[in-house]
Amino acid sequence: MIRYALACSKGHTFESWFQNSAAYDKQAKRGLVECPVCGDTKVEKALMAPTLSGTKKRARPSMPAPMPAPSEAPMAAPEAPAPVAMVSPEEREFRTKLKELRDHLTKNADNVGRKFPEEARKMHYGETEHRSIYGEASPEEAKEMHDEGIEFHPLPVLPDERN
Numbered sequence: 487m488i489r490y491a492l493a494c495s496k497g498h499t500f501e502s503w504f505q506n507s508a509a510y511d512k513q514a515k516r517g518l519v520e521c522p523v524c525g526d527t528k529v530e531k532a533l534m535a536p537t538l539s540g541t542k543k544r545a546r547p548s549m550p551a552p553m554p555a556p557s558e559a560p561m562a563a564p565e566a567p568a569p570v571a572m573v574s575p576e577e578r579e580f581r582t583k584l585k586e587l588r589d590h591l592t593k594n595a596d597n598v599g600r601k602f603p604e605e606a607r608k609m610h611y612g613e614t615e616h617r618s619i620y621g622e623a624s625p626e627e628a629k630e631m632h633d634e635g636i637e638f639h640p641l642p643v644l645p646d647e648r649n
């Protein structure tokens with residue numbers, strides 16, 4: 487639908503709705519558009535100034551369009567889909583904590599690699615001074631160390647190492 491501001495040959499201005507501009511043209515040509523004031527069918531699209539009222543009303547978008555150009559205010563275009571993720575804040579925080587712990591460990595501890603059980607034992611039995619180490623141990627080695635009362639902890643593995 488299009489709203490046109492119209493004026494008859496006597497200068498009355500009024501507004502009317504039309505299906506589209508072609509419908510207006512057709513109806514106006516066939517004399518089907520008439521002035522509500524005097525019944526004149528010689529109407530033309532008119533320039534209309536927005537009514538000025540003393541009160542500060544919000545400019546209504548339904549004000550007559552100054553030009554016949556279809557001025558239907560463009561509806562807010564639907565927003566383009568944005569990338570989304572399902573990572574909850576908790577998970578994010580957890581991940582960050584894990585990474586911090588891991589970073590801290592790897593930065594402040596010696597990487598003894600596969601010698602971890604050996605190094606851990608030496609420390610446990612007082613053969614070397616205690617220090618932070620990290621490395622690798624097979625499940626059996628881990629069990630043995632545990633049985634011997636050696637305290638160690640698995641190095642936290644990040645859920646997703648790709649980052």
Ligand SMILES: [Zn+2]
Binds near residue numbers: 495496497521526
């Ligand atoms: Zn008229």
